[in-house]
Amino acid sequence: MLNDTIAAISTPLGEGGIGIVRLSGKKAIEIADKIFKGKEKVSKLATHTIHYGQIIDPTTSEILDTVLLSVMLAPKTYTREDVVEINAHGGIIQLNRILETVLSSGARLAELGEFTKRAFLNGRIDLSQAEAVVELIRAKTDLSAKFALSQLSGNLHQQISILRQMIISLLAELEVSIDFYEEDIELITLEEVRQRLTKISLEIKKLIETAKYGRILQQGVMTTIVGRPNVGKSSLLNALVGKPRAIVTHIPGTTRDTIEEMIDIEGIPLKVIDTAGLRHTVDIVEEEGIRRAKEALNQADLVILVIDGSTPLTMDDIRIMEELKTKEAILVINKCDLPSRVEIHEIEKHLPGKPMINLSVTKGVGLNDLKQIIKGIFFAGKILSTDEPIITNIRHKEALASAFENINSAIKGIEANLSFEFIAIDLRELLNNLGLIVGETVTEDILNEIFSNFCIGK
Ligand SMILES: Nc1nc2c(ncn2[C@@H]2O[C@H](COP(=O)(O)OP(=O)(O)OP(=O)(O)O)[C@@H](O)[C@H]2O)c(=O)[nH]1
Numbered sequence: 001m002l003n004d005t006i007a008a009i010s011t012p013l014g015e016g017g018i019g020i021v022r023l024s025g026k027k028a029i030e031i032a033d034k035i036f037k038g039k040e041k042v043s044k045l046a047t048h049t050i051h052y053g054q055i056i057d058p059t060t061s062e063i064l065d066t067v068l069l070s071v072m073l074a075p076k077t078y079t080r081e082d083v084v085e086i087n088a089h090g091g092i093i094q095l096n097r098i099l100e101t102v103l104s105s106g107a108r109l110a111e112l113g114e115f116t117k118r119a120f121l122n123g124r125i126d127l128s129q130a131e132a133v134v135e136l137i138r139a140k141t142d143l144s145a146k147f148a149l150s151q152l153s154g155n156l157h158q159q160i161s162i163l164r165q166m167i168i169s170l171l172a173e174l175e176v177s178i179d180f181y182e183e184d185i186e187l188i189t190l191e192e193v194r195q196r197l198t199k200i201s202l203e204i205k206k207l208i209e210t211a212k213y214g215r216i217l218q219q220g221v222m223t224t225i226v227g228r229p230n231v232g233k234s235s236l237l238n239a240l241v242g243k244p245r246a247i248v249t250h251i252p253g254t255t256r257d258t259i260e261e262m263i264d265i266e267g268i269p270l271k272v273i274d275t276a277g278l279r280h281t282v283d284i285v286e287e288e289g290i291r292r293a294k295e296a297l298n299q300a301d302l303v304i305l306v307i308d309g310s311t312p313l314t315m316d317d318i319r320i321m322e323e324l325k326t327k328e329a330i331l332v333i334n335k336c337d338l339p340s341r342v343e344i345h346e347i348e349k350h351l352p353g354k355p356m357i358n359l360s361v362t363k364g365v366g367l368n369d370l371k372q373i374i375k376g377i378f379f380a381g382k383i384l385s386t387d388e389p390i391i392t393n394i395r396h397k398e399a400l401a402s403a404f405e406n407i408n409s410a411i412k413g414i415e416a417n418l419s420f421e422f423i424a425i426d427l428r429e430l431l432n433n434l435g436l437i438v439g440e441t442v443t444e445d446i447l448n449e450i451f452s453n454f455c456i457g458k
């Protein structure tokens with residue numbers, strides 16, 4: 001498969017200033033020569049240079065576009081193969097005609113993510129770096145992009161390699177111990193093995209714990225705004241989003257369907273969901289809205305409970321509070337521009353220890369404090385540094401979880417005085433699981449699944 005030359009449109013399929021058709025493979029230069037007319041033949045051009053010329057359909061000699069063509073010869077390219085990029089005018093019909101000409105001149109249409117897959121198969125990047133490419137493309141905030149970029153630069157790869165190296169040398173020493181068991185040579189002691197494994201186990205645990213932040217950075221904190229009708233939920237959503245996204249009226253029961261919007265709080269992406277006010281109702285539409293609200297409440301990473309501070313608590317407020325006992329929740333006492341009539345101690349009794357804040361959405365008071373509380377909950381005391389790897393990928397997390405089990409099983413084996421042979425089995429399994437992350441031990445199926453998540457042309 002690596003023998004053929006692949007091509008695809010690498011820019012988004014829409015109108016654009018320029019669009020790029022990319023080729024990679026052994027015949028990239030030969031194909032470019034067939035279709036490009038510039039000052040010199042493409043095969044004569046120096047690597048990493050860019051040239052003005054025209055793309056010609058070789059069968060009809062028709063001029064398809066005036067372009068800039070860049071030539072990048074292996075191995076210092078994205079795929080480590082010869083790469084040619086045709087910078088054409090960015091119209092979809094136009095780009096498709098160029099692509100078709102490239103294909104009929106000997107290239108094959110690239111599969112999803114195939115350029116990056118080649119970069120991996122040709123050993124330029126490891127699998128964690130290839131996956132970071134997708135994360136970078138899909139990053140929802142500045143901070144998620146920064147973490148994707150640092151994974152792309154290889155910081156996770158490096159960390160995993162260090163751990164694997166530690167295990168490999170430990171295994172080597174264990175194997176010597178197994179071979180020379182009968183002889184009277186001073187070899188590695190069980191206690192020493194245990195200590196070294198414990199150290200590795202702590203490192204793996206630390207990595208697993210970062211996955212919580214990783215998921216948030218990638219998918220956003222699912223934040224559901226709940227409360228009884230008319231307390232100001234939709235007003236709060238609009239204030240957070242910064243535009244009148246949801247309908248606000250003084251009539252209780254205004255919001256029926258759930259409304260979702262993405263917002264960015266200092267780099268943390270939040271998927272905020274406004275919901276129908278929770279109360280007993282006989283209206284069929286409202287009832288369905290409430291069912292959806294409860295569903296969004298159950299799935300939430302964070303719940304913002306809005307309470308109307310200008311009225312005493314009602315049974316509806318209390319019922320909702322009862323449902324939030326085990327949830328990560330922030331209590332927002334809204335309408336603090338009006339005289340307060342709510343019993344704060346009563347709220348504290350129902351939901352002790354939850355952060356509470358006074359707000360007036362209409363006057364814009366307290367919104368910044370609310371954002372700081374949200375930020376504090378998810379990155380409590382942790383100053384995020386992009387130097388340290390963060391696990392953003394569920395596949396990596398699962399591999400690390402299995403690795404953690406292997407290492408614990410090895411440590412238990414030592415404590416139970418099992419022979420080195422048994423411990424070595426766990427360690428080999430451990431090595432295998434860590435290898436999954438960087439792609440040293442993955443199967444073709446896993447690879448195909450990973451790259452099928454890419455876009456075409458990447
Ligand atoms: N005085 C005052 N009124 C507010 C404040 N926030 C919202 N309101 C008013 O409260 C009423 C209800 O606001 P909404 O945002 O529609 O309330 P809701 O919780 O989404 O209501 P439902 O969709 O019916 O569940 C509107 O008239 C708002 O203008 C506030 O901070 N102060």
Ligand SMILES: [Mg+2]
Nearest residue numbers: 233234254255
């Ligand atoms: Mg509403």
